[in-house]
Amino acid sequence: MPSTKSANANATASSSSSSSGADVPEEQKAGWTSFIKSLAKMTGDLSSMTAPPFILSPVSLTEFPAYWCEHPQVFAQISEGKDEFQRMERVLKWFICTLKGQYTTRNEKMGSEKKPLNPVLGELFYGVWPDVNGRGETRLIVEQVSHHPPITAYYIENKKAGVKLQGHSGQKTAFTGTAINVKQSGHAVLTVTPKSGGPEEKYLITLPKLRIEGIIWGSPYIELTDSNAIQASTGLTAQIDYKGKGYFSGKPHSYKATITKGSKTQQSYEGQWTGVSYIGGSKGPVFFDAHLPKEEVTVKPIEEQGEWESRRLWEKVAKGIKGGNYDLAGAEKSRIENEQRQRRKDEAAASSNWQHVHFTHVESDPEYQSLSALLHDKLTPPHEDGYIFRGNF
Ligand SMILES: CC(C)CCC[C@@H](C)[C@H]1CC[C@H]2[C@@H]3CC=C4C[C@@H](O)CC[C@]4(C)[C@H]3CC[C@]12C
Numbered sequence: 001m002p003s004t005k006s007a008n009a010n011a012t013a014s015s016s017s018s019s020s021g022a023d024v025p026e027e028q029k030a031g032w033t034s035f036i037k038s039l040a041k042m043t044g045d046l047s048s049m050t051a052p053p054f055i056l057s058p059v060s061l062t063e064f065p066a067y068w069c070e071h072p073q074v075f076a077q078i079s080e081g082k083d084e085f086q087r088m089e090r091v092l093k094w095f096i097c098t099l100k101g102q103y104t105t106r107n108e109k110m111g112s113e114k115k116p117l118n119p120v121l122g123e124l125f126y127g128v129w130p131d132v133n134g135r136g137e138t139r140l141i142v143e144q145v146s147h148h149p150p151i152t153a154y155y156i157e158n159k160k161a162g163v164k165l166q167g168h169s170g171q172k173t174a175f176t177g178t179a180i181n182v183k184q185s186g187h188a189v190l191t192v193t194p195k196s197g198g199p200e201e202k203y204l205i206t207l208p209k210l211r212i213e214g215i216i217w218g219s220p221y222i223e224l225t226d227s228n229a230i231q232a233s234t235g236l237t238a239q240i241d242y243k244g245k246g247y248f249s250g251k252p253h254s255y256k257a258t259i260t261k262g263s264k265t266q267q268s269y270e271g272q273w274t275g276v277s278y279i280g281g282s283k284g285p286v287f288f289d290a291h292l293p294k295e296e297v298t299v300k301p302i303e304e305q306g307e308w309e310s311r312r313l314w315e316k317v318a319k320g321i322k323g324g325n326y327d328l329a330g331a332e333k334s335r336i337e338n339e340q341r342q343r344r345k346d347e348a349a350a351s352s353n354w355q356h357v358h359f360t361h362v363e364s365d366p367e368y369q370s371l372s373a374l375l376h377d378k379l380t381p382p383h384e385d386g387y388i389f390r391g392n393f
Pocket residue numbers: 046047051055064065067102103113114115116169171182184212220
C-alpha cells in the first residue's frame with residue numbers, strides 16, 4: 001500500500017526528532033497543538049486559519065507565480081526548439097526546472113514550509129527579469145482575483161522570445177491526521193511562437209497535488225504526489241508522475257515523465273526534480289540538473305510601489321514577523337482585514353462589485369476547453385474558469 005510505505009519512510013526520516021512538536025519553540029508548543037487540532041475541523045481552506053508565529057512567512061501568495069520564471073533562459077529557449085517534439089521537450093524541461101523553487105524554497109530560506117500571507121482581493125505583484133545576452137525581458141503581472149476562496153491570477157511574457165504564460169491557482173486542503181493534502185485548482189496555458197516559423201502553439205498545464213508532511217514535528221515540507229500533464233495543441237502530451245522516498249529510486253522528490261503522441265511513447269525521463277534527471281532511464285544522458293542557479297524576480301523598491309502592491313500592502317506585517325514583533329504583525333494584519341471587511345460591506349450596500357484591474361473572469365476558459373479535450377483524461381474536467389489577461393501592462 002503506497003500510503004503505508006510513505007508514512008514509514010517519513011517516520012524513519014524524522015526519527016531524530018520523534019516526539020511531537022520537537023521543532024516548535026518551547027513557548028509556542030501549546031499553540032501548535034491547538035493549531036493541529038483545529039486542522040482536523042478545517043473545511044477545505046486553511047489560508048484564513050490562525051497559526052502560531054514560528055510558522056508564519058512574511059511573503060504573500062501573490063508572489064508565488066514568480067517561481068514559474070526563475071530560470072528565464074530556459075523559458076525563453078522554448079521557442080527555439082526546431083520541431084514540435086523539441087519544443088514539447090523544452091516545455092517539459094522548463095516545467096520541471098520550476099518545481100524546486102515552487103516547492104522547496106521556504107525550507108531552504110526559512111528552515112521549513114511556512115504559512116504564507118493570505119492575499120487580499122485586488123492585491124497586485126509586479127516583477128521583471130531583465131534582458132541578459134539578448135534573451136529578452138520577461139515581465140510578470142499578478143492579481144488576487146478572489147479572496148474566498150483564494151485565487152491568484154498571473155501573466156508572464158517574454159515578447160522577444162515569443163513565449164507567454166497565463167494561469168490562475170487556488171487550493172483545497174484536507175488534513176489526514178499526520179499530513180495536509182493539497183489539491184490545486186486552476187491551470188496555466190503557455191503560448192509559444194516558434195522561431196522556425198509556423199503557427200502559434202498552446203500548451204495546457206495542469207497542476208500536481210501536494211502533501212505537506214512533518215506537521216506533527218513542527219517542520220513541514222512538501223512532497224508532490226499523483227501526476228499532472230502538459231497537453232499541446234500539436235497533439236503531443238507529457239505526463240509527469242511523482243513519487244516520494246522509496247518508490248522509483250529510494251530518493252525523495254522523484255518523478256518519471258513521458259512524452260506521447262496518441263498511444264505512441266516518444267520519450268521518457270526520470271530522476272529527482274530537486275536534483276538530476278535523465279533521458280530514458282537513470283543511466284541515460286542528463287535531461288536537467290536542478291542545481292542550476294536561479295534568478296529571483298526584480299521588484300520596484302517599496303517606496304515606489306502603489307498601495308495595492310503586495311510588499312507595500314504587507315510591509316508592516318512582514319516587518320513584525322521578521323523581527324519577532326508579533327504584536328505589531330497581528331495589529332497590522334487586523335487593520336488590513338477590517339479595512340477589507342468594510343470595503344465588502346460598502347460594496348454590498350452600493351450593490352457594486354470589485355473590479356479586477358488586469359484580468360477578465362470567464363466561466364469556461366476556451367483555451368482550456370479545447371486543449372483538455374485532447375488530453376483524454378478522466379481526472380481533467382471539460383470546463384474550468386479562466387482569468388484572461390487584458391493586455392494592460
Ligand atoms: C505549513 C502549514 C502549517 C500551513 C500550510 C499553509 C498552506 C496554505 C501553504 C503551504 C505550502 C503552500 C503551497 C506552496 C507552493 C505552491 C505553488 C504555487 O505555484 C501555487 C501556491 C502553492 C500551491 C502554495 C499554496 C499554499 C500552501 C499549500
